[in-house]
Amino acid sequence: MNDAQLLAGISRQNHDDFAEFVSRYMLSIMNFIHRYFSNHAQVEDIAQDVFLKVWQHASQWRPKADSSPRAWLYRIAYNRCIDTLRQQKITSNDIDTLANHITPEQLLLDDSKQQQVTLAIQQLPERQRAALYLCTYQGLSNKEAADTMVISVEALESLLSRARRQLRSQLLSENEVETDEIRSANQ
Amino acid sequence: MKYDQPTNNDRVKQLINTYGANPDSWPADEREAAVALLKNASELQSLLGPAKELDNLLTIDKQTTTLRTEYASVLANKVSTIVKSESATSSRVLPMLRNFLYPRYAIAFSVLLVATLVIYMTPGHQTELNIAQSEFDRWMLAQVTGVTFEEETPVELGFMELVELEVDADLSI
Numbered sequence: 001m002n003d004a005q006l007l008a009g010i011s012r013q014n015h016d017d018f019a020e021f022v023s024r025y026m027l028s029i030m031n032f033i034h035r036y037f038s039n040h041a042q043v044e045d046i047a048q049d050v051f052l053k054v055w056q057h058a059s060q061w062r063p064k065a066d067s068s069p070r071a072w073l074y075r076i077a078y079n080r081c082i083d084t085l086r087q088q089k090i091t092s093n094d095i096d097t098l099a100n101h102i103t104p105e106q107l108l109l110d111d112s113k114q115q116q117v118t119l120a121i122q123q124l125p126e127r128q129r130a131a132l133y134l135c136t137y138q139g140l141s142n143k144e145a146a147d148t149m150v151i152s153v154e155a156l157e158s159l160l161s162r163a164r165r166q167l168r169s170q171l172l173s174e175n176e177v178e179t180d181e182i183r184s185a186n187q
Numbered sequence: 188m189k190y191d192q193p194t195n196n197d198r199v200k201q202l203i204n205t206y207g208a209n210p211d212s213w214p215a216d217e218r219e220a221a222v223a224l225l226k227n228a229s230e231l232q233s234l235l236g237p238a239k240e241l242d243n244l245l246t247i248d249k250q251t252t253t254l255r256t257e258y259a260s261v262l263a264n265k266v267s268t269i270v271k272s273e274s275a276t277s278s279r280v281l282p283m284l285r286n287f288l289y290p291r292y293a294i295a296f297s298v299l300l301v302a303t304l305v306i307y308m309t310p311g312h313q314t315e316l317n318i319a320q321s322e323f324d325r326w327m328l329a330q331v332t333g334v335t336f337e338e339e340t341p342v343e344l345g346f347m348e349l350v351e352l353e354v355d356a357d358l359s360i
Contacts, residue, residue, distance in 0.1 A: 022263045052266065136212075137245075172240060
Protein backbone atom coordinates (compact mmCIF):
# COMPACT_ATOMS: atom_id res chain seq x y z
CA MET A 1 0.00 0.00 0.00
CA ASN A 2 1.50 3.35 -0.98
CA ASP A 3 1.54 6.49 1.13
CA ALA A 4 -1.39 8.09 -0.65
CA GLN A 5 -3.55 5.02 -0.03
CA LEU A 6 -2.54 5.00 3.62
CA LEU A 7 -3.45 8.67 4.00
CA ALA A 8 -6.80 8.00 2.35
CA GLY A 9 -7.38 5.23 4.89
CA ILE A 10 -6.33 7.49 7.75
CA SER A 11 -8.79 10.14 6.60
CA ARG A 12 -11.49 7.44 7.00
CA GLN A 13 -10.17 6.89 10.54
CA ASN A 14 -8.66 3.50 9.75
CA HIS A 15 -6.39 2.59 12.66
CA ASP A 16 -4.43 -0.07 10.81
CA ASP A 17 -3.48 2.37 8.05
CA PHE A 18 -2.48 4.91 10.65
CA ALA A 19 -0.32 2.37 12.50
CA GLU A 20 1.36 1.43 9.21
CA PHE A 21 1.97 5.07 8.29
CA VAL A 22 3.38 5.84 11.73
CA SER A 23 5.70 2.85 11.77
CA ARG A 24 6.85 3.70 8.23
CA TYR A 25 7.83 7.27 9.04
CA MET A 26 8.37 7.56 12.78
CA LEU A 27 12.12 6.99 12.69
CA SER A 28 12.82 9.41 9.85
CA ILE A 29 10.59 12.08 11.36
CA MET A 30 12.23 11.65 14.77
CA ASN A 31 15.66 11.93 13.15
CA PHE A 32 14.57 15.08 11.38
CA ILE A 33 13.26 16.62 14.63
CA HIS A 34 16.38 15.43 16.41
CA ARG A 35 18.40 17.66 14.07
CA TYR A 36 16.71 20.63 15.72
CA PHE A 37 16.39 19.36 19.30
CA SER A 38 18.83 17.13 21.10
CA ASN A 39 16.53 16.53 24.06
CA HIS A 40 14.93 13.10 23.60
CA ALA A 41 11.77 13.94 25.52
CA GLN A 42 11.24 16.98 23.33
CA VAL A 43 11.84 14.98 20.16
CA GLU A 44 9.31 12.42 21.36
CA ASP A 45 6.71 15.08 22.19
CA ILE A 46 7.04 16.81 18.85
CA ALA A 47 7.00 13.56 16.86
CA GLN A 48 3.88 12.43 18.73
CA ASP A 49 2.23 15.76 18.03
CA VAL A 50 3.13 15.55 14.33
CA PHE A 51 1.48 12.15 13.92
CA LEU A 52 -1.58 13.14 15.92
CA LYS A 53 -1.96 16.05 13.49
CA VAL A 54 -1.73 13.57 10.63
CA TRP A 55 -4.55 11.57 12.22
CA GLN A 56 -6.70 14.66 12.70
CA HIS A 57 -6.02 16.37 9.38
CA ALA A 58 -5.41 13.53 6.92
CA SER A 59 -8.55 14.49 5.03
CA GLN A 60 -6.99 17.86 4.23
CA TRP A 61 -4.30 16.28 2.10
CA ARG A 62 -5.28 16.21 -1.56
CA PRO A 63 -3.56 13.78 -3.91
CA LYS A 64 -2.21 16.36 -6.30
CA ALA A 65 0.40 15.55 -8.89
CA ASP A 66 2.83 18.00 -7.36
CA SER A 67 2.53 17.09 -3.71
CA SER A 68 3.55 13.84 -2.04
CA PRO A 69 2.30 12.57 1.34
CA ARG A 70 5.90 12.51 2.51
CA ALA A 71 6.35 16.21 1.71
CA TRP A 72 3.07 16.93 3.51
CA LEU A 73 4.23 15.00 6.57
CA TYR A 74 7.60 16.72 6.60
CA ARG A 75 5.92 20.09 6.24
CA ILE A 76 3.93 19.41 9.42
CA ALA A 77 7.13 18.37 11.21
CA TYR A 78 9.14 21.28 9.85
CA ASN A 79 6.51 23.85 10.83
CA ARG A 80 6.22 22.29 14.28
CA CYS A 81 10.00 22.47 14.76
CA ILE A 82 10.18 26.08 13.63
CA ASP A 83 7.25 27.04 15.88
CA THR A 84 8.89 25.37 18.86
CA LEU A 85 12.22 27.04 18.10
CA ARG A 86 10.52 30.41 17.93
CA GLN A 87 8.71 29.77 21.20
CA GLN A 88 11.93 28.81 22.88
CA LYS A 89 13.82 31.62 21.17
CA ILE A 90 16.65 29.30 20.35
CA THR A 91 19.20 30.84 18.05
CA SER A 92 21.34 28.84 15.71
CA ASN A 93 24.22 29.26 18.14
CA ASP A 94 22.40 27.54 21.00
CA ILE A 95 23.84 24.14 20.54
CA ASP A 96 23.20 21.44 23.00
CA THR A 97 25.91 18.99 23.73
CA LEU A 98 25.86 15.96 21.54
CA ALA A 99 22.91 13.73 22.29
CA ASN A 100 23.46 10.98 24.79
CA HIS A 101 22.64 8.16 22.40
CA ILE A 102 26.05 7.70 20.85
CA THR A 103 26.93 4.06 20.34
CA PRO A 104 30.36 2.58 21.07
CA GLU A 105 31.03 2.34 17.32
CA GLN A 106 30.33 6.01 16.95
CA LEU A 107 32.74 6.83 19.75
CA LEU A 108 35.49 5.46 17.54
CA LEU A 109 34.93 8.26 15.09
CA ASP A 110 37.03 11.36 15.28
CA ASP A 111 35.11 13.25 17.93
CA SER A 112 36.55 16.67 17.21
CA LYS A 113 35.82 16.42 13.50
CA GLN A 114 32.30 15.27 14.21
CA GLN A 115 31.73 18.21 16.53
CA GLN A 116 33.13 20.59 13.95
CA VAL A 117 30.67 19.31 11.38
CA THR A 118 27.73 19.48 13.79
CA LEU A 119 28.70 22.97 14.85
CA ALA A 120 29.16 24.18 11.29
CA ILE A 121 25.73 22.86 10.29
CA GLN A 122 24.11 24.40 13.33
CA GLN A 123 25.61 27.76 12.42
CA LEU A 124 24.02 27.80 8.98
CA PRO A 125 21.05 30.13 8.50
CA GLU A 126 17.82 28.34 9.39
CA ARG A 127 16.48 27.82 5.87
CA GLN A 128 19.82 26.61 4.49
CA ARG A 129 19.99 24.16 7.37
CA ALA A 130 16.45 22.93 6.70
CA ALA A 131 17.22 22.42 3.00
CA LEU A 132 20.34 20.45 3.90
CA TYR A 133 18.50 18.32 6.47
CA LEU A 134 15.68 17.48 4.07
CA CYS A 135 17.79 16.67 1.01
CA THR A 136 21.04 15.35 2.42
CA TYR A 137 19.92 13.64 5.61
CA GLN A 138 16.27 12.76 5.07
CA GLY A 139 16.68 11.77 1.43
CA LEU A 140 13.78 13.81 0.12
CA SER A 141 13.76 14.64 -3.57
CA ASN A 142 14.31 18.27 -4.53
CA LYS A 143 10.60 18.62 -5.30
CA GLU A 144 9.55 17.10 -1.98
CA ALA A 145 11.98 19.28 -0.03
CA ALA A 146 10.78 22.37 -1.89
CA ASP A 147 7.14 21.42 -1.15
CA THR A 148 8.00 20.90 2.49
CA MET A 149 9.50 24.37 2.75
CA VAL A 150 6.87 25.87 0.45
CA ILE A 151 9.45 27.27 -1.95
CA SER A 152 10.38 26.65 -5.59
CA VAL A 153 12.94 24.03 -6.61
CA GLU A 154 15.21 26.83 -7.82
CA ALA A 155 15.04 28.52 -4.40
CA LEU A 156 15.77 25.20 -2.71
CA GLU A 157 18.81 24.64 -4.92
CA SER A 158 20.04 28.12 -4.13
CA LEU A 159 19.76 27.40 -0.39
CA LEU A 160 21.53 24.06 -0.78
CA SER A 161 24.42 25.39 -2.83
CA ARG A 162 24.95 28.30 -0.43
CA ALA A 163 24.88 25.90 2.52
CA ARG A 164 27.42 23.60 0.92
CA ARG A 165 29.64 26.54 -0.05
CA GLN A 166 29.68 27.80 3.52
CA LEU A 167 30.32 24.33 4.95
CA ARG A 168 33.10 23.71 2.44
CA SER A 169 34.86 26.94 3.24
CA GLN A 170 34.49 26.36 6.97
CA LEU A 171 35.15 22.64 7.29
CA LEU A 172 37.59 21.91 4.52
CA SER A 173 39.79 24.90 5.32
CA GLU A 174 39.75 23.89 9.01
CA ASN A 175 40.74 20.38 8.05
CA GLU A 176 43.56 21.68 5.91
CA VAL A 177 44.80 23.78 8.84
CA GLU A 178 44.53 20.76 11.12
CA THR A 179 46.44 18.58 8.66
CA ASP A 180 49.16 21.22 8.38
CA GLU A 181 49.44 21.35 12.16
CA ILE A 182 49.78 17.57 12.36
CA ARG A 183 52.39 17.63 9.61
CA SER A 184 54.44 20.30 11.36
CA ALA A 185 54.15 18.48 14.70
CA ASN A 186 55.42 15.28 13.12
CA GLN A 187 58.38 17.09 11.61
CA MET B 188 11.50 17.70 -10.99
CA LYS B 189 13.10 18.60 -14.26
CA TYR B 190 15.09 21.77 -14.26
CA ASP B 191 13.88 24.31 -16.82
CA GLN B 192 17.18 24.48 -18.68
CA PRO B 193 18.56 21.55 -20.71
CA THR B 194 21.34 19.67 -18.97
CA ASN B 195 24.70 21.14 -19.98
CA ASN B 196 28.11 21.51 -18.36
CA ASP B 197 27.01 24.51 -16.31
CA ARG B 198 24.05 22.56 -15.01
CA VAL B 199 26.24 19.58 -14.07
CA LYS B 200 28.55 21.94 -12.21
CA GLN B 201 25.52 23.33 -10.44
CA LEU B 202 24.32 19.82 -9.57
CA ILE B 203 27.67 18.95 -8.01
CA ASN B 204 27.76 22.17 -6.01
CA THR B 205 24.16 21.72 -4.91
CA TYR B 206 23.68 18.01 -4.31
CA GLY B 207 27.23 16.73 -3.92
CA ALA B 208 29.44 14.33 -5.82
CA ASN B 209 27.18 11.29 -5.74
CA PRO B 210 24.94 11.16 -8.83
CA ASP B 211 22.36 9.22 -6.75
CA SER B 212 21.70 12.49 -4.92
CA TRP B 213 20.97 14.36 -8.13
CA PRO B 214 17.44 14.81 -9.47
CA ALA B 215 16.45 11.51 -11.07
CA ASP B 216 15.30 12.98 -14.36
CA GLU B 217 18.58 14.81 -14.95
CA ARG B 218 20.93 12.13 -13.69
CA GLU B 219 21.50 10.17 -16.85
CA ALA B 220 22.27 13.15 -19.05
CA ALA B 221 24.45 14.72 -16.35
CA VAL B 222 26.51 11.55 -15.85
CA ALA B 223 27.05 11.29 -19.59
CA LEU B 224 28.33 14.86 -19.71
CA LEU B 225 30.52 14.27 -16.66
CA LYS B 226 32.30 11.32 -18.30
CA ASN B 227 33.60 13.50 -21.09
CA ALA B 228 34.48 16.67 -19.18
CA SER B 229 37.66 16.70 -17.10
CA GLU B 230 36.78 20.18 -15.86
CA LEU B 231 33.64 18.78 -14.26
CA GLN B 232 35.45 15.74 -12.90
CA SER B 233 37.85 18.00 -11.03
CA LEU B 234 34.89 19.35 -9.04
CA LEU B 235 34.03 15.90 -7.73
CA GLY B 236 36.97 15.65 -5.31
CA PRO B 237 36.15 18.60 -3.01
CA ALA B 238 32.43 17.80 -3.26
CA LYS B 239 33.07 14.21 -2.18
CA GLU B 240 35.23 15.40 0.70
CA LEU B 241 32.33 17.48 1.99
CA ASP B 242 29.93 14.59 1.43
CA ASN B 243 32.13 12.39 3.63
CA LEU B 244 32.14 14.96 6.42
CA LEU B 245 28.37 15.28 6.26
CA THR B 246 28.08 11.51 6.43
CA ILE B 247 29.94 11.52 9.76
CA ASP B 248 27.27 13.81 11.19
CA LYS B 249 24.55 11.65 9.68
CA GLN B 250 25.90 8.58 11.46
CA THR B 251 26.28 10.19 14.86
CA THR B 252 22.95 11.93 15.09
CA THR B 253 20.74 9.07 13.98
CA LEU B 254 18.33 7.66 16.52
CA ARG B 255 17.89 3.96 17.07
CA THR B 256 15.12 2.09 15.34
CA GLU B 257 13.72 0.48 18.50
CA TYR B 258 13.34 3.89 20.10
CA ALA B 259 11.13 4.96 17.20
CA SER B 260 9.07 1.76 17.21
CA VAL B 261 8.21 2.23 20.90
CA LEU B 262 6.93 5.73 20.17
CA ALA B 263 5.08 4.52 17.06
CA ASN B 264 3.19 1.99 19.20
CA LYS B 265 2.47 4.64 21.79
CA VAL B 266 1.01 7.06 19.23
CA SER B 267 -1.15 4.35 17.66
CA THR B 268 -2.45 3.40 21.11
CA ILE B 269 -3.28 7.02 21.95
CA VAL B 270 -5.28 7.39 18.75
CA LYS B 271 -7.14 4.13 19.35
CA SER B 272 -8.04 5.05 22.92
CA GLU B 273 -9.18 8.53 21.85
CA SER B 274 -11.33 7.02 19.14
CA ALA B 275 -12.83 4.57 21.63
CA THR B 276 -13.72 7.43 23.97
CA SER B 277 -15.27 9.49 21.21
CA SER B 278 -17.21 6.45 19.96
CA ARG B 279 -18.85 6.20 23.42
CA VAL B 280 -19.49 9.91 23.82
CA LEU B 281 -20.74 10.72 20.32
CA PRO B 282 -23.78 8.36 20.34
CA MET B 283 -24.82 9.83 23.70
CA LEU B 284 -24.46 13.30 22.25
CA ARG B 285 -26.40 12.31 19.16
CA ASN B 286 -29.22 10.87 21.32
CA PHE B 287 -29.24 14.01 23.32
CA LEU B 288 -29.50 16.14 20.22
CA TYR B 289 -32.24 13.97 18.76
CA PRO B 290 -35.26 16.27 18.09
CA ARG B 291 -37.64 14.47 20.49
CA TYR B 292 -35.24 14.91 23.41
CA ALA B 293 -34.37 18.42 22.34
CA ILE B 294 -38.07 19.43 22.31
CA ALA B 295 -38.70 17.84 25.71
CA PHE B 296 -35.70 19.58 27.16
CA SER B 297 -36.75 22.94 25.70
CA VAL B 298 -40.29 22.64 27.10
CA LEU B 299 -38.91 21.79 30.51
CA LEU B 300 -36.52 24.73 30.38
CA VAL B 301 -39.24 27.20 29.39
CA ALA B 302 -41.60 25.90 32.07
CA THR B 303 -38.96 26.27 34.72
CA LEU B 304 -38.21 29.83 33.66
CA VAL B 305 -41.88 30.79 33.62
CA ILE B 306 -42.46 29.39 37.11
CA TYR B 307 -39.38 31.01 38.49
CA MET B 308 -40.16 34.43 37.02
CA THR B 309 -43.83 34.48 38.12
CA PRO B 310 -44.38 37.33 40.71
CA GLY B 311 -45.04 36.02 44.21
CA HIS B 312 -43.33 32.79 43.49
CA GLN B 313 -41.86 31.42 46.67
CA THR B 314 -38.88 29.30 46.67
CA GLU B 315 -37.90 27.26 49.68
CA LEU B 316 -35.04 29.64 50.19
CA ASN B 317 -37.42 32.62 50.41
CA ILE B 318 -39.59 30.85 52.98
CA ALA B 319 -36.65 29.80 55.07
CA GLN B 320 -35.33 33.35 54.99
CA SER B 321 -38.67 34.75 56.12
CA GLU B 322 -38.94 32.31 59.00
CA PHE B 323 -35.43 33.15 60.05
CA ASP B 324 -36.25 36.88 59.90
CA ARG B 325 -39.29 36.39 62.16
CA TRP B 326 -37.27 34.41 64.63
CA MET B 327 -34.48 37.00 64.62
CA LEU B 328 -36.99 39.80 65.12
CA ALA B 329 -38.42 37.97 68.07
CA GLN B 330 -34.94 37.58 69.57
CA VAL B 331 -34.14 41.28 69.12
CA THR B 332 -37.41 42.85 70.17
CA GLY B 333 -38.69 40.19 72.58
CA VAL B 334 -42.02 40.30 70.84
CA THR B 335 -43.29 37.39 68.85
CA PHE B 336 -44.61 38.62 65.60
CA GLU B 337 -47.71 36.55 65.13
CA GLU B 338 -49.23 38.48 62.31
CA GLU B 339 -48.87 36.97 58.90
CA THR B 340 -46.30 38.94 57.00
CA PRO B 341 -45.58 39.08 53.36
CA VAL B 342 -42.81 36.67 52.79
CA GLU B 343 -40.97 38.91 50.45
CA LEU B 344 -40.23 41.46 53.21
CA GLY B 345 -36.65 41.64 54.36
CA PHE B 346 -35.42 41.86 57.95
CA MET B 347 -35.30 45.67 58.14
CA GLU B 348 -38.78 45.92 56.71
CA LEU B 349 -40.01 43.51 59.39
CA VAL B 350 -38.35 45.67 62.06
CA GLU B 351 -40.16 48.71 60.71
CA LEU B 352 -43.47 46.80 60.81
CA GLU B 353 -42.77 45.82 64.43
CA VAL B 354 -42.00 49.43 65.37
CA ASP B 355 -45.21 50.56 63.74
CA ALA B 356 -47.06 47.86 65.65
CA ASP B 357 -45.53 49.05 68.97
CA LEU B 358 -46.44 52.64 68.26
CA SER B 359 -50.00 51.72 67.45
CA ILE B 360 -50.26 49.94 70.82
